[in-house]
Amino acid sequence: MGELREVVAPFVVPGLSGVAICTRLKGLTAGDEKVLRLVGDLLGSLASRDLKARCAAGLEHDSERWAERKRTLTQESSSRWAGSVTKAAHDQWALARRGRLAHIQSLQAGIETIEHRLSRPIGDKGTKQAPGGYRSRQEWFAKSRRLRVLEDRLQTARAEREAGVVRVVRGGKRLLNTRHNLDAAGLTEEQWRARWEAGRRFLQADGESGKSYGNETIRVTGDGEVSIKLPAPLAPLANAPHGRYVLTGRVAFAHRGEQWRDRVTANRAVAYRIHEDVGRSRWYLTASWTLPPVQMVPLEAARAGGLVGVDTNADHLAAWRLDQHGNPVGAPLRFGYDLSGTAGHRDAQVRHALIRLLHWAKRHSLAVAVEDLDFQAEKTREKHGRRKRFRKLISGMPTSRLRARLVSMAAELGITIVAVDPAYTSKWGAQHWQKPLTTNTRKTTRHDAAAVAIGRRALGHPIRRRTAPPRTHRSDGCGHRTVQAESVAPGREGNRPRIPGPRTRSVRAGRGENAVDQNAQHRSGRSAEHEFWHQDSLPLSL
Incomplete structure (x- = not known):
C-alpha cells in the first residue's frame, strides 16, 4: 500500500x-x-x-x-x-x-x-x-x-x-x-x-x-x-x-x-x-x-458557528451544513448548473448556482468550505490513458472559474471562504459518511458525503467518524450514546435529567440516573469495592 x-x-x-x-x-x-x-x-x-x-x-x-x-x-x-x-x-x-x-x-x-x-x-x-x-x-x-x-x-x-x-x-x-x-x-x-x-x-x-x-x-x-x-x-x-x-x-x-x-x-x-x-x-x-487589503477573519472565528461544506462537481455543487463539532445538520443541498452551450451561458449558470449557495449561507450566517482544486496535472492523457470520458469530465469542471467567482461574490456578501486540501475527501467521505447518513427517506450520494468530509476538514476534525464502544461496554447498557460531541462540549458526560411521565420499555425508572458516577456503581476496580470492610459478629450458638 x-x-x-x-x-x-x-x-x-x-x-x-x-x-x-x-x-x-x-x-x-x-x-x-x-x-x-x-x-x-x-x-x-x-x-x-x-x-x-x-x-x-x-x-x-x-x-x-x-x-x-x-x-x-x-x-x-x-x-x-x-x-x-x-x-x-x-x-x-x-x-x-x-x-x-x-x-x-x-x-x-x-x-x-x-x-x-x-x-x-x-x-x-x-x-x-x-x-x-x-x-x-x-x-x-x-x-x-x-x-x-x-x-x-x-x-x-x-x-x-x-x-x-x-x-x-x-x-x-x-x-x-x-x-x-x-x-x-x-x-x-x-x-x-x-x-x-x-x-x-x-x-x-x-x-x-x-x-x-x-x-x-x-x-x-x-x-x-x-x-x-x-x-x-x-x-x-x-x-x-x-x-x-x-x-x-x-x-x-x-x-x-x-x-x-x-x-x-x-x-x-x-x-x-x-x-x-x-x-x-x-x-x-x-x-x-x-482594492486595499482587508483584515481577514481568523480561522477560529470562521469555525465558531459551524459552516457549510461544498463539493464541486461537473454539473452541480453538493453542500451540507455542519455544526461546530462536525455533525451534519439538516438535509443535503444541491445547486445544479449546465455547462453546455456558449461561454456566456456557462458563466451565467455558474454565477446562478453560486449566488443561490451564498444566499443560503448568508441567511444562516455560515462560512463556506471548498476544496482548493487544481486539475492541471490531472488532465493529461498519460495520466488516465484511454479513459476519455473521465478526462473530458475533469476538463469540463470549471474549477478556476468557480474559485474566482466564489471569492468575488462572497466578498460582496461578507461571507468567509475556507479552502481545504482536496486529498481523499471523496474517498474517505464515501467510506465513513455515505452509509451512516442514508435513511429510508434519504439517499445520500457520494458527493454529499464528500461535502461532509470537506466541512469536517475545514473545522479541524478528522474525516473518520468516532466509533462507538462495544454494545455491552456502553455506560447506557445496550442503549445508544452519541460519540460525535467534542471534548470541550459541556455536559457531554453529565447525568441525565429525570423526566416525569410514563417510562418506556427501553429506559426503566431510575435507569441512567448515576450513569456517569462510576463510584456509585458496583463495578470491578471502582472505589465502592474497596471501602472499609467489617464483618458482623455471629452468635456462637447458631
Whole structure:
C-alpha cells in the first residue's frame, strides 16, 4: 500500500485585490466608431511592435531598455499611451513565461507516467495508487515512441525558458488558427478579418491618482461623459480642447456604480478599456481598480458557528451544513448548473448556482468550505490513458472559474471562504459518511458525503467518524450514546435529567440516573469495592 500524501492545513481565502465592471457604450455615431477604430488600430500596431521588442530582449531586459521603448513610442503617440502600451507588453510576456513553465510541468508529469507504465509488465492492472502496465505489446511500442517525442519537446521547452524565449500572438492563437478552418467555424473571410482586427486593437489606459477623474488618457466623468486623448498623428480629429475627442454617448455602471462614482469624484486611479464586440456590433467600456487589503477573519472565528461544506462537481455543487463539532445538520443541498452551450451561458449558470449557495449561507450566517482544486496535472492523457470520458469530465469542471467567482461574490456578501486540501475527501467521505447518513427517506450520494468530509476538514476534525464502544461496554447498557460531541462540549458526560411521565420499555425508572458516577456503581476496580470492610459478629450458638 502506498504512503498517503501529507494533507495541507485549511486556510481562509484572501479577499479581492481588484474590481472590474463593464457597461455598454450606447448612442455612438458613425464618426465616433470611426475614431475609435482609427485610434485602436494605430495603438495596436505600436503595441505589436513593442511586444516584439520586449520578446527579443528576453531575460536581458532592464529598466533602461524599458525607458528606451517608452521614449520610442512617445514620439508616435503620447507619454501616457506609451506607458500603457509598454506595461501591457511586459505583462503579456510575463504571462507567456508562466504558461511556458506550466507546459514544462505538464510534459514532466506525462514523461514520468509513461516511464512508470513502460517499466511494468504488459497487462499489469496496477493499483489505486499507481497505474499498471500497458494492455498490449503494440501499445507499449507506441508509448515508447511517444516518450521520445515528449522528451524532445521537454528539452526544447526548457532551452527556450532558460533563454527567455516566449511565443505569443496578439489577438489570440485560437482566432489565428480559425483562419485555416473558416468553414468549420461558420465564418467568412471578411467576418474573420473584422474579429481579427478588433482583437488586435489597443484601447486601454492605466489610471493615476490625483489626476482629473483618475485617468488622463481615457477620462470618464461622474455624469458618464467619455473622452479620449488622441495620439499625435490623429490630433486633427479632436473635437475638444487639448487634443481630446468626446464621444456622443454617455455611460452608466449598473454594478458597483456608486463605488466607481466615489473614486472618480475623489480623483482616484481607475483603469479603462474599450473594446468592440464584432458579432453584436456593440462597443463596451470596462473600468477596473485595485482594492486595499482587508483584515481577514481568523480561522477560529470562521469555525465558531459551524459552516457549510461544498463539493464541486461537473454539473452541480453538493453542500451540507455542519455544526461546530462536525455533525451534519439538516438535509443535503444541491445547486445544479449546465455547462453546455456558449461561454456566456456557462458563466451565467455558474454565477446562478453560486449566488443561490451564498444566499443560503448568508441567511444562516455560515462560512463556506471548498476544496482548493487544481486539475492541471490531472488532465493529461498519460495520466488516465484511454479513459476519455473521465478526462473530458475533469476538463469540463470549471474549477478556476468557480474559485474566482466564489471569492468575488462572497466578498460582496461578507461571507468567509475556507479552502481545504482536496486529498481523499471523496474517498474517505464515501467510506465513513455515505452509509451512516442514508435513511429510508434519504439517499445520500457520494458527493454529499464528500461535502461532509470537506466541512469536517475545514473545522479541524478528522474525516473518520468516532466509533462507538462495544454494545455491552456502553455506560447506557445496550442503549445508544452519541460519540460525535467534542471534548470541550459541556455536559457531554453529565447525568441525565429525570423526566416525569410514563417510562418506556427501553429506559426503566431510575435507569441512567448515576450513569456517569462510576463510584456509585458496583463495578470491578471502582472505589465502592474497596471501602472499609467489617464483618458482623455471629452468635456462637447458631
